[in-house]
Amino acid sequence: MKRFFIVLFSFITFMARGEHVLQFIPVYKGVPIELGKNQDEIQIETFRFYISHLQLLHNERSVWTSLKNAHLIDLDDSQSLSILVSETPKKVNAISFALGIDSLTNVSGVMGGDLDPTKGMYWSWQSGYINFKLEGDLSAESKVSSFAYHLGGYSGEKNCIQFLQFNLQKSDTITIEFDIHHFLTKIDDKASPTIMSPSVQAVAISKIAASSFKIHASN
């Protein structure tokens, strides 16, 4: 009899839990980007960024936190673009995450998995994770200009990490778009198209990167 109730209880809690899929899709003027392909006026060669502090919320309370310290989303690795979140409560109405790696993780010594230095997201000449890497070419009026944004920095006024939160209507599949066109046009034209070290500028551009994420939630 006791066994019956244990099974029944597990069944009920199981039914109350579900699965969510987070899908990251970088786009340019509404069209999903393919690496190395010339699309419209843009060609993206590298696009990688870290997501950390990933949480699902219900009424401002966290109901699920990712066990992974950081997720590396890499356009060159299609598997990394989806995060399957299973065993989560069905009632979820917001998602929050940080773009980048926080200062504490930055000073905690070498780690593995998505944080392994072979991922090409760690500066060798100066300590610190690269939160966001976007490299490519933009052709405008028969002129091709290259850009390379390596955004990182974790201390004081050079701390680049950006925290984001989005409300969700329905949430089984959460599509998170990164609007590259929005990102590139919002960056000051006079600014150098190459950012390769921690700086106040890198922080400003990280804010623009954060504002370039858009959410689509659907069943």
Add this chain to the structure above:
Amino acid sequence: MRRIKEISFIMMILTVILGLGFKDVFEPHYFQPIYPQSWPKPIYDFEKNPLSLEAVELGRSLFYDPILSADSTISCASCHLSFSAFTHVDHALSHGIGDSIGNRNAPSLMNLAWQKSFMWDGAIHHLDFQALGPIENPIEMGGTIGHVIQKIKRSTTYPQRFFQAFGDSTITAEYLLKALSQFQLTFISANSKYDQVQRHEPGVEFTAQEKNGYLLFKNNCAICHAEPLFTTSEFANNGLPLDTNLFDFGRYGITENIADLRKFKIPTLRNIEYSYPYMHDGRFKKLSQVIDHYTNGIDQSETLANELKDPIQLTSNEKVDLIAFLLTLSDREFIFNPAFGFPKE
């Protein structure tokens, strides 16, 4: 229920039997680093990377292995030689891959668990990440960490050793860097004559010269070169005239803060006898030149250390006594420790 108990018992017996027969068991021999009780607590978080004999030996093999460089000619030991306190003996500036010359002197390596930052400009803030600098510097080892890992994966001996050290035969940068850290964390130097005198070891006493030198040291040098590590690990401008070939502004290059112009990390004075030439660019071959700099050679500037605004005053006899004291910081047990030398196999 009884059935489950019986099955579990059989499974347990089987696991033990199989375990005994299985050679490749992950059983690292952990140990604690040994250092004087009077020293401050280490800054390095050993809990994230506990020392084991297997990982230390793996780190030692990697430290001496030129596979870490792009053309397999340069190893860590090429610039960090154990018998010169892990500096590049007799080299003002080190040379790297293809005989390219760098712009800085290889710092000595010891007591690293107490360092807050690494490199002359503090570019690296954690020992685990230090090796990435030389590995990926085009004028040092000239490669990439990814390529190094690929090469090591193809080795017939390394995968087994990574397993014995970390319980995982998958070779990753995390394990490589942790192994290198572990080897370097064993470089503890605390048995010089100075240390023995501090511990009141029987039969060990300073000579009159060394005693006087110690007093002079405490009065003139110890604010920056604080005992027992002989450095505060802070950054300071010690009045070295700017070298107009190298134009090295030190810490400023990392922080871009003008208050950091020409500031370099205060190095330890332990084993100073062995780690010539001196300063971030090795400009002084002899200790007497170093001391003459502090008495007669200070270059005034905005960022000059407050302690040096007034020149240090020493007679020539006092200079000799001071050097006599500095020589008591030599730890021959450290310098000649076979555990730090080239691995036997």
